[in-house]
Amino acid sequence: MPTDLKPTVRPEDTLERLDIRLGRVLSAELEPSAPRPAYRLQIDFGRYGVRSSVGRFTSHPPSELVGRQVMGVLNFEPRQIGDVSSEVLIIGIQARGKDSGEATFLTPALEGKLGSKLF
Template sequence: MEKAQIVYDDFAKVEIRIGRVVAVLPFERARHPAYKVEVDFGPFGRKWSSAQITSYKADELVGQLVACVVNMPPRNIAGFSSEILILGARDAAGEVKVLTPTHNIEVGEPVF
């Protein structure tokens, strides 16, 4: 389903930055299978996310570059404060795959 069109100023409010996954922990209390994921944004610090990206093994995610929305307020998910949104999309098999740059981008760099 397509969403309503927005103007550029609406999109410009969304801050998307590249980060590197540094830790992945199980999240047993989540309603749907998920991990607790720590992402390093370099000069912008480290932030945590609850992410339904369990089609990956935890060790496959560590070290991976990911695109994240970083300017939303924290969201309480089963008692865990999720500070960022790791961006992803479903593949042909229906598994969520993270959006990652094809080149080595410095952590903290904005996506525009």
């Protein structure tokens, strides 16, 4: 059973360096300046504040995103997407049957406290 796994790494060199925390989507609207269809999201990370993100979660209507809990990487450098500075990367996977980069978000099975760290 062949796989294309990346080389083994130590947690202290990777996961422990990333600040991945739980947030709640406050708003989702199409971002017209993005090069591909994408939403501009406002996400509440509790004591870590409200952050903006631009992501290709367009397989979901905005009403399905608002109120959902999502995981985001808070300590990546902001990335300019169109006219917007995307401050946080929301963790997702490619949506089934969709173009490359079109994603669905990862969310916890149970509600968690906003700002909780992934471990």
